[in-house]
Amino acid sequence: MSLITAFLLMILTGQSSSEYLQQLLCPYENKNGSENRPRVWCKRDAQDQNCCTGFSFQRGVNVLEQGNIVVKDNGKSFTISVRTLTQGDGVYWCGFMTEDKIIVKLAEDYFTNTPFNFAWSILRWIVFVLLAVMTISAHIYSNRKHGNTKTT
Structure with a gap:
C-alpha cells in the first residue's frame, strides 16, 4: 500500500517532462x-x-x-x-x-x-516497475504460505 501512495505522491507533486529525442x-x-x-x-x-x-x-x-x-x-x-x-x-x-x-x-x-521508440522508452519503465512489484508480491506470498506450514 505504501508503494502505491509513494507513486501517487510522485505523480501528483512531481514535475515531469519528456520528449522524443x-x-x-x-x-x-x-x-x-x-x-x-x-x-x-x-x-x-x-x-x-x-x-x-x-x-x-x-x-x-x-x-x-x-x-x-x-x-x-x-x-x-x-x-x-x-x-x-x-x-x-x-x-x-x-x-x-x-x-x-x-x-x-x-x-x-x-x-x-x-514516436514508437519514444513510447517504448516510457513503456519499458512501467513494465520494469510492474515486474518488480510482482516479484516482491510473489516472494511475500511464498513466505506467508510456507510460514503457515507446520512440521511434525
Whole structure:
C-alpha cells in the first residue's frame, strides 16, 4: 500500500517532462583542420544516394532550426540531437564541408517523426516497475504460505 501512495505522491507533486529525442554521433579526427570546418546536417536524397539536402553551420553553433536541433561538440566528435524533423522521415547525414564544397560524411542513421521508440522508452519503465512489484508480491506470498506450514 505504501508503494502505491509513494507513486501517487510522485505523480501528483512531481514535475515531469519528456520528449522524443533522436541523436547521431559524428566522430572526426583533428587533422588537416577538420575540427574547424563547417559542420553539415542533411537528409539523403531518395533518388541519388550520394546527395543530400540540408544545411551547414559553423563550430560553436549549438542550436539550429528554432531549437529543434541541438549540437554538442567535445573536440573529438559532435552529437546532433533532433526533436522534430523538418524534412520528414529518412536517412540523415552528419559531416563537414571541405573548401571545395564537398561533404565528407561522418555518420548516417534513419530518423523518423514516429514516436514508437519514444513510447517504448516510457513503456519499458512501467513494465520494469510492474515486474518488480510482482516479484516482491510473489516472494511475500511464498513466505506467508510456507510460514503457515507446520512440521511434525
